[in-house]
Amino acid sequence: MLAMQLHRPGDPLQLVERPIPVPAPGKIVIEVSACGVCRTDLHVVDGDICGNLPIIPGHEIVGRIISQADDVRSFNVGQRVGVPWLGHTCGHCLYCSLGEENLCDDPQFTGFTRDGGFASHTVANANYCFAIPDSFGDAEAAPLLCAGLIGYRSLRMAGDAQRIGFYGFGAAAHILTQIAVWQGREVYAFVKPGDRRSEDFARSLGCSWAGGSDQTPPLPLDAAIIFAPVGALVPAALRAVRKGARVICAGIHMSDIPSFPYRDLWHERCVRSVANLTRSDGEKFFALLAKVPVETVVTTFPLQSANEALGKLRAGEIEGAAVLVP
Numbered sequence: 635m636l637a638m639q640l641h642r643p644g645d646p647l648q649l650v651e652r653p654i655p656v657p658a659p660g661k662i663v664i665e666v667s668a669c670g671v672c673r674t675d676l677h678v679v680d681g682d683i684c685g686n687l688p689i690i691p692g693h694e695i696v697g698r699i700i701s702q703a704d705d706v707r708s709f710n711v712g713q714r715v716g717v718p719w720l721g722h723t724c725g726h727c728l729y730c731s732l733g734e735e736n737l738c739d740d741p742q743f744t745g746f747t748r749d750g751g752f753a754s755h756t757v758a759n760a761n762y763c764f765a766i767p768d769s770f771g772d773a774e775a776a777p778l779l780c781a782g783l784i785g786y787r788s789l790r791m792a793g794d795a796q797r798i799g800f801y802g803f804g805a806a807a808h809i810l811t812q813i814a815v816w817q818g819r820e821v822y823a824f825v826k827p828g829d830r831r832s833e834d835f836a837r838s839l840g841c842s843w844a845g846g847s848d849q850t851p852p853l854p855l856d857a858a859i860i861f862a863p864v865g866a867l868v869p870a871a872l873r874a875v876r877k878g879a880r881v882i883c884a885g886i887h888m889s890d891i892p893s894f895p896y897r898d899l900w901h902e903r904c905v906r907s908v909a910n911l912t913r914s915d916g917e918k919f920f921a922l923l924a925k926v927p928v929e930t931v932v933t934t935f936p937l938q939s940a941n942e943a944l945g946k947l948r949a950g951e952i953e954g955a956a957v958l959v960p
Contacts, residue, residue: 637649660760662709674885785884786922799857800858811839824847847870935956
């Protein structure tokens, strides 16, 4: 098998060749058809978050099972599956016992603590994989496995917010906008100041308003979700939401949040983060996609061009999502 591997944070990924893995108990071996390039992959490659090294990044994996352990009953060889960020949980810590496996004390994460999908083949725990709806092609389905899933968890945390703002309009926001509009919500898109292309893209998906992240929306928001890893957006979002509203930080990493006056938080405004996902999130999300006509916008790259894809994502040059196709 071929893979793009990270040896040291900040260095380019290197093409390596390895034997195709043999499935241990509970595992499936997947021939990768597509793997999304997520902002979390950027954080791994740039060293913003530290996992195992060397590592094969990638946690938005779509592929077909070529072999599986004898004890796997949930899937069959030849079936198409998706592999998300959450790769394993202990099942017995406090958080697992409370149904909050996204906060597990001893988890494993795809492409971070265990090898991921920037490869021609990968191995995964069958209990943490999902069947992929037939309505999505391989490349189009890949962003659903993180941008979609983490975005969906963030949207659920927004509650019944009718007027909702998305700060950072990339892979997650372009999926969530379609769901929120279908639900009858008003979506306000905040993009990098001066980025007219992203403003137009947001409006084309049904956003009621689109403008720079330095702008004030025309009406107070009921909730805001911050996808961009920019801490300065937290006080900006607090000033944009109404009394009693929620500001949700959806990323795994964010630059430091600057100090802000207490009056921006007062009146029972709330700031909270989103951490990982649960398998229940995935089941509910894919059930919802059976009703909502979501179309993902993707730009594909060959596996060996992973560094180019990461560079374009870092520079903000990707509309929708970037996807590697081995």
